Amino acid sequence: MSTLTRPETDTVATTPGTLRGSARVLLRVHRKALRAAGGLLVIGIGIVVALRIWMASAKELCADGDITPCGGPVYQPSYARTSTEVFLGDGGTVLLLLAGLVGVFVAGPLIARELESGTFRLAWAQSVSPAHWLAARLAVPAALAVVGMTVLIAVYRWGLWALRGYPYSSLDHWYASGVFPGTGPALLGFTLLAVAVGALCAVLVRRALLSMSLTGLVLGVVALGLGKRRYELWPTDFRQSPGPVWLDSGDWAVDMGRLTESGRKLRWEDCHDYAADPLQDIDTCWRELGAVAHFTEVHPASHYWPLQLVETGILLALAALAVFAAFRLLRRLHG
Structure with a gap:
């Protein structure tokens, strides 16, 4: 018989407050990780705010960010603006990595470590079913991560907004792999997928370090795959001309x-x-x-939202499949 089989108890019925109580226990046990996540959130917001303040205080002679005399033949942007473009140009990648860290945390410290050490038995012996136990470990990080990522998306878009309209900008376009993932709901879909994949890997492997590694590998493959094939998620506009086709700046x-x-x-x-x-x-x-x-x-730039929504739908569908598989596997292994 599996060593992870749920222990037999006289009282196994769950109460309406089981999930809420499990959530409170999780928040208490992992309060240090929660504080660390809050610290990362504050740091991320602080970086974008600091860059906006730096740009606003830079010495520019012209409204378009030129530090040479207005109307002169030479255009030279301020160092503050070019530095801000460099820092924010990979902001979407950074946010994807943060979402991946959420999944790695769910796979390791939150689920697999308890399965590996056997501490799950304490919860299962106190009228908490395996399904409720896993549901709490999915719901709590998912809710907190979605709220935090929503704030970061809004702040990141606010930072990018300050860079619009400048000529000779070195900032990547809206479709760049370092920008696109962090500016819309696709990041929230990836965050939920990270939580779901972390739970599935933890239940499947039941070893903290191996579960964390497998989660990171799966999420990396998904992120790279979507980045490579994103242009296929929505039909393109076909343009032809006797001469070279003219493209707008956002095409x-x-x-x-x-x-x-x-x-x-x-x-x-x-x-x-x-x-x-x-x-x-x-x-x-x-x-x-x-x-x-x-x-x-x-x-064209008008395809931004269709691409974002289709990618979000794909990620949510994958997340739902991973959650379903995790619960089925937990039920099959542990009753």
Whole structure:
């Protein structure tokens, strides 16, 4: 018989306050981790506020952030603005890592450590069913993490808003992998997925360190996979023109090349030998292949919210599957 089988007791019925009581116990036991998370939240907010204050106090001669005389032939932004662009350019990645840390904490200290050490028996012997025990360890971190991440998303967007409208900006566009994940509800979906994957790995492996490692690996694969294939989550706008296609500043070009009269798409790979030889004219290759127009497939800025919502839906669906699997596995192993 498994050593993790729920002990037999005379009283096994749960009371309405079981989940609430389990939540209070969790908050008490892990109060140090909660304080650390609160400290990270304050630090994150403080960094963005400090950068905004630094930008506001920078010596700029022009409203567009130029420190050279207004109307002069040279444009030079302030050091405060360029530094802010660098720091905030990877803010979305940082927020993804924080969400991943939540999942790693759920997998290790919150669930797997109790299963590994056997302290779960104390709760299960006090009229707390395994399902309620796991539900509390999912609900508490999920609720706290979603609230905290919502605040960080709002603060991050507020910081990015201050950088809009400046010419010659080095800040990545809205679709950049370092920006997009931290500016919308997709981050909340990833946070819930992190909690769910952490719980599933903990119940499956029942070893703290191994569960934490597996959780980090799974979340990393999901984040990288979505980052690589994000452009496929929503149909692109197809644009063609006799000459090069004009793109707006917020357009995300995901594919481009030439078109033949029959509509066949030609890309630079089709003229690779010409492109690699400086003595060859690549336009000659295009003509020989029958190219008559240019084409570009684009995600305009208006596709931001469809991409965010589709990605959020995918993450929530994966999170629901992970939660379902965790409860089924717990029931099968421990009754």
